[in-house]
Amino acid sequence: MGETPATALAGPRWWVCHTKPRCEKKFAALLAAEHLPHYLPLVTSIRRYAQQTKKFTKPLFPGYVFVQAPPARQSRLYQQDLLARLIPVDDEARFLRQLDDVKAIVASGYELTVLPLLTRGRRVRVTGGPLHGLEGFVDDSSNSLGVVLSVDVLQQGLHVRVPAENLQILP
Numbered sequence: 001m002g003e004t005p006a007t008a009l010a011g012p013r014w015w016v017c018h019t020k021p022r023c024e025k026k027f028a029a030l031l032a033a034e035h036l037p038h039y040l041p042l043v044t045s046i047r048r049y050a051q052q053t054k055k056f057t058k059p060l061f062p063g064y065v066f067v068q069a070p071p072a073r074q075s076r077l078y079q080q081d082l083l084a085r086l087i088p089v090d091d092e093a094r095f096l097r098q099l100d101d102v103k104a105i106v107a108s109g110y111e112l113t114v115l116p117l118l119t120r121g122r123r124v125r126v127t128g129g130p131l132h133g134l135e136g137f138v139d140d141s142s143n144s145l146g147v148v149l150s151v152d153v154l155q156q157g158l159h160v161r162v163p164a165e166n167l168q169i170l171p
Contacts, residue, residue: 012037014095015074016087017065023082024059030080031067038067039099041106060106060114066099118164128166135170136160 019027024040031038041060046053059065063084069077077083089095105112118124122138139159 012068012070014066014068014089014092015077016089017067017077018084018087019063019065019082020084021063024063024065027065027080027082030082031065031077034073034076036067036069036073038065039103040065041102043106043112060102060112113165118167118169123170124167125170126162126166127168129162131160131162131166 017027028038028040042057043060044055045058046055067077074086077086118138120138124136124138126132126134126136136157139157
């Protein structure tokens with residue numbers, strides 16, 4: 001398949017690569033072998049077992065690797081059967097600022113946790129604790145721990161504070 005004049009002139013662009021499960025490190029190694037600029041944020045995780053403690057690195061965003069590649073090499077990214085889909089980055093300037101922020105946070109050594117972005121009106125399900133299984137919506141995005149669980153029969157809602165890690169965003 002030959003390049004069209006438009007793809008030949010198109011420079012490299014950033015892509016979010018959604019990998020197949022547990023393939024992030026293999027995919028990053030492929031990108032390194034292909035000499036494509038990429039970023040796979042890794043964090044250290046410590047597991048304590050009865051007899052031992054294990055330390056390992058894991059992806060900060062499971063299933064995602066960021067790569068800069070020209071459109072002409074896009075098909076090459078699929079050749080190793082590690083990639084589920086490519087997501088184009090629309091606002092590269094904003095993306096690169098956020099990527100720099102992620103790099104700084106990872107390099108800081110601070111303990112961090114990835115949480116869903118909770119915005120006002122977002123439907124959620126409680127996934128842990130005594131309210132497991134209940135559904136509601138985020139009432140106040142400035143207080144992401146505030147979730148309203150509705151009691152439709154009474155036309156009222158109950159505002160309850162639920163830890164964000166116990167919330168799953170619903171479609």
